[in-house]
Amino acid sequence: MRILYGVQATGQGHISRARAMAHALKQHPDVDVTWLFSGRPRERLFDMEPFGDFQHRAGLTFVTEAGRLRYRKTIMANRYWQFIRDVQRLDVKAYDLVVTDYEPVTAWAGKLRRQPVLGIGHQYAFGKNTPVEGRSLAQHAVMSLFAPVAQGVGLHWSDFGANILPPILDLPPAPTAAANDYILVYLPFEDQSAVTKWLNGFSEHRFIQYASTLPNDEQGNVKRRTANIAGFKSDLASARGVVCNCGFELISECLHWRKPVLTKPLAKQMEQLSNGAALETLGYATVMRQIDNDLTARWLAAPPPAPGLSFPDVSATLASWLADGAKAPVATLGAALWGQPAAV
Incomplete structure (x- = not known):
């Protein structure tokens, strides 16, 4: 064959x-x-x-x-x-x-x-x-x-x-250790400098920000990492929550590992907007149509429990x-x- x-x-x-x-x-x-x-x-x-x-x-x-x-x-x-x-x-x-x-x-x-x-x-x-x-x-x-x-x-x-x-x-076995006190951030369609600055505004929280264009460095409360599979999956396993665009695969991984998700669909992109609608219909994640500081602050303070899913x-x-x-x-x-x- x-x-x-x-x-x-x-x-x-x-x-x-x-x-x-x-x-x-x-x-x-x-x-x-x-x-x-x-x-x-x-x-x-x-x-x-x-x-x-x-x-x-x-x-x-x-x-x-x-x-x-x-x-x-x-x-x-x-x-x-x-x-x-x-x-x-x-x-x-x-x-x-x-x-x-x-x-x-x-x-x-x-x-x-x-x-x-x-x-x-x-x-x-x-x-x-x-x-x-x-x-x-x-x-x-x-x-x-x-x-x-x-x-x-x-x-x-x-x-x-x-x-x-x-x-x-494409995931290793589910993590068994307790989550660490940081939020994983993957917003590849956004301006990465603007994302870092936005995250710096929530100084009481720690973040790990991934993108293919980022260097490996640290900006205040934000660790920035160049996108790579092994490092990303390891940090995803240990994160207490995830902030991301509304791509299907990463959110599927978050749901499978029962990670709370705050997601921003890519504007004017039907697939991501529809993913956001599905998540809201199913009650699986928190969706923001644009960067919303008030909503983000509330979510960071008390992320809603992830649904009890595994695929x-x-x-x-x-x-x-x-x-x-x-x-x-x-x-x-x-x-x-x-x-x-x-x-x-």
Whole structure:
């Protein structure tokens, strides 16, 4: 079984899911996976060892500034002729199965050559029963056409539809030690200097702030760290709470490890706004639509208890399903996984 697995690398969450799937697929020696990443320059990818000799394409990406999605700059920043050439040159017929986690080169190459593409990711979970916020006609069109698939396997925090499974997690065993007295902060779409200054305003609290552009230093009550997988997961395990944007994967990890979350969705980005709506509907986190000092102060003083959640091992189930040619109905997988005891 030869699988081409495309991963959108604009956000770290897609890569985190792919890392879990890579480990799970390695348990099937008859499966040969070629990984393809796009949406971020190759030199800015890190901790990519699980993917071996992976392929890279420019793909398509989104431009954000100061916590907002910038549509005009996004349109100007992408190299469309390069994208078209990459789609035309990708030989999807060499594979038995083509899978994409919202990666557009693999998705469109399959569509061009009439080879069915299977989508596995959070973006395929927005059906009629899933909470949605901020979806204009333009955003709906972009979301539908960005990485089109023949079949979508959605991932979410609740079974909003028959095609939806619990989150795929790339986490070590759950921490057993008591949490330390600091808050982990990961707001990659914000101005990092502004974030540090904002956190300095809560001088009675300690923070660890992560971003790919930060140096390893200390600014008053804020330790700043360059993004890396091992350090981040270690600090997440010991944090008493998390302040972050509304990306699906990190919040899934927080819910699984029962960390209180204060989250700020990326403005004008439908997926993150909808994640915020889902969290509010489910009562799983505190959501602020913009930086709110009063709300933050109240949350820091007394973070609401995290919900008593833990999710099953979805990556192992999906790896076995893919190794078998993805034959069983997704609804059958969902019924089994939502009813499984948690993998803690």
